[in-house]
Amino acid sequence: MSEKLDLILFGVTGLVGRYGVRYLYRLCKEKNLTWGVAGRSEYKIKKVLEKLEDETKDQSVAKIPIILADMSDEQSINQMTSRCKVLIQACGPLRQMGEVVVQKACIQSRTHYVDVSAEENFIDKIQVEYHEDAKKAGIYVVCACGFDCVIYDLGLKHLQHKFKGTVNSVETYLKLDYHNPTLTGPSYNVSTWNSTIDLLVNKHELKALQAKIFNKHMPKLKPALDTKYFPFKPHVEDGWSILLTGSDRSVMMRTQQYLYEEKNHRPVQIQTYLMLKALYYLIFFVIYGLMISICLPFKLGRKILLRYPAFFSAGVFGSREPSAEMCENSYFRLTFVAKGWKNKIIGPHEKLNEMPNHGMILQIKGNNPGYRVSALCLILSGFLLSTQSNKLPGKPGVYTPGIAFRDTTIVKDLDDHGLSFNVLNEFAITS
Template sequence: MSQKLDVIIFGATGFTGQIVVEKALEVLEGLTWGIAGRNKSKLENVLSTAGKAIGKDLSAVPVILADVEDPYSIEQMAKKCKIVINCCGPYRFYGEAVVKACIEAGTHHVDISGEPQYIDGMQVKYHQLAQEKRTYIISNCGFDSIPAEMGVIHAEKNFPGTVNSCEMFWQNILDPRDRNSKAVLHAGTWESAIHAMANFGELQRLHRALETEKLPDLRPKLKYCPFVRKINILDGYFFAIHSGDRDVVMNTQRLRYINERKRPIQFENYIGFGSLWTTILTQLILLFTVVMAQIPGVRNILIKNPKLFTRGYMSHEGPVAVNRAAQKFQMTFRTKGWTEGQQLSEEPKQELLTRISALDPFYGMTALSILVAAKIVLKEPEKMPNNGGVISPGYAFAKTSLIEELARLKNGLKFEVLNLEQH
């Protein structure tokens, strides 16, 4: 390989990695790309399967052997491209070796992790070095963080005034078509979530390390409701979920305040269902799982039995294609703030409703999101901030064409402005 590839998809034989390869030809048009992993025959099979699915011959796509247990192979992979798309998780165990190799090689890195301890840990440990190397390390580049981050940015762009707060109401339509399989998520997502729950104390320490400057005391405070409630603007019941989405959005607000002196937007996210009983049961199962994840022996039982503890919605086999195609999500954003010319000391009078939606959110949307993120890093460096660093996607892509790119793709994200009111 005489010249550097533009992109290498690492972890291409994994469940999500295979879908990223399938979508690569559409998104990475005009760029050179290859795939990487530890097993050559499996990698070649991924290309063959993806090629048949899209009706293209992918046999000429370069195959690179790289294994996280072999640091030299990871270093060599990083030197062979301009950006690594890392699909190899759980990132808590396998992510740092790839990040370190990319920074040392001056190669950009994007991944689909939603693991807060890994994400914050990489920022604490490698941010300064990444800046020195002018290298971007950007996690959370899949579902559901990209929709959450871009949803806030889209709402702010369409808000005629100053934003004080933004609430996100997330609903999934899960209608498994294959009645032999309820699965909508792969067990890898479940394992990552369990480890994140089990190491909550570590996350608090990392947050303190990142809070180098105190954010302003914003008024009026966005009220937080921990209980299940009906939302009058939507058909459904919701409860607050302090998942990685809230962390990544608030990290973006922190970075924009510190580096741009931009007023932070207060943010809360809620997940909802059509049935009151389903919403209450889901919240109880989540709380039970968080408690059980603290106990090492029980934690291993949880990890090994995703089907049992998620009522069949997560499995080691992952969702079949027909179930992926039947899934849809929508995130509705209620944004409040001040009208043009209104004093910020007054009560906010303006309210804007916006929405993002897409099909196949967990895998198809994730694949498109990380591919577009990688493409933007390469194509629009002048619109990216700070010439490098370990940063969040909302901060990285706020001034780029990421929203427009995602909106124009087949089965991409749909962005809508629903309603604007003054109170």
């Protein structure tokens, strides 16, 4: 058998994959790494590579290895993972079919793995069931390497570095918007909508999984961070803020638990919120949320939700793929509001008589979060797994992005590729 490729991008014909192949080409060229692409359709893969060759004017692109693989065909998955050192998984959704790639392919072939998943059930199941197997196989498995979890998890790490002290609590505010609000068409793939509905239907799985993950003996930190369950207007963004549930916070909390258990660091209390820019958006959000909640318990209702994504999402999702113009029209701002103690390192069990005295606001910005930024985060994760193995955790296993990549150059690399990480304000807390 020929020598293994350094990296394979699986799912190259999807939107994330098509953005990602450009980053993979440039990064591998810089470091002289070998790479290949994989997917179900040879015809579609060749079209992607032809476009890349046209853009780069590099005739060697035509020689990039093509591997045919389908998640419903276990043999093809095994053959794919046996051909590379690091698999970059851009396919989705993963809850129903992604497990075979980790369990029966990457672990058996001792291939490192990163993916773009944001499905809590899948992420948590991989953590619970395959950490020990991955450790024995000597591989690193890092789920949730797309836009949201990487930006949140590594954004918090960057904030703590800038804070120069001890962070007690962080609230995050995510704003998603458009440069030109008059453009029409879906913003996200229907597969993301289908995955969301699937997760809502199977949310009961999460409780049992997270009971196995989260340590019930974590320290009780004071002052405690209050959770705001009702809409409110924050001082850091215009509009209304609502509680944001999903994989972002649970991934961050897993990172904080690891740092407490393995490094004896004081955990950071975290809460995540989503911004809606006007009151009528909030009203629409509540109405659509109620409609979805009414439909979910019934088989016919779920069938209707899956058949009419545009109606039930106010056009955010659609049956056709988002246009390139619509993708590039979108942008995000993620604002961290941290409170703690400056120039003071406090242990996890240390009792304090003083309230937090210092605050910081950090903001991360970028364009096209759903696809361009997700692809960048994913490709950089696989690339750093290949090139900065000396900066990964000492023991292999299943990790969050904030654990796996906290000592790598990922924040600088993201900044170099168009994202901005800026401290907007530092302030004293007097009462």
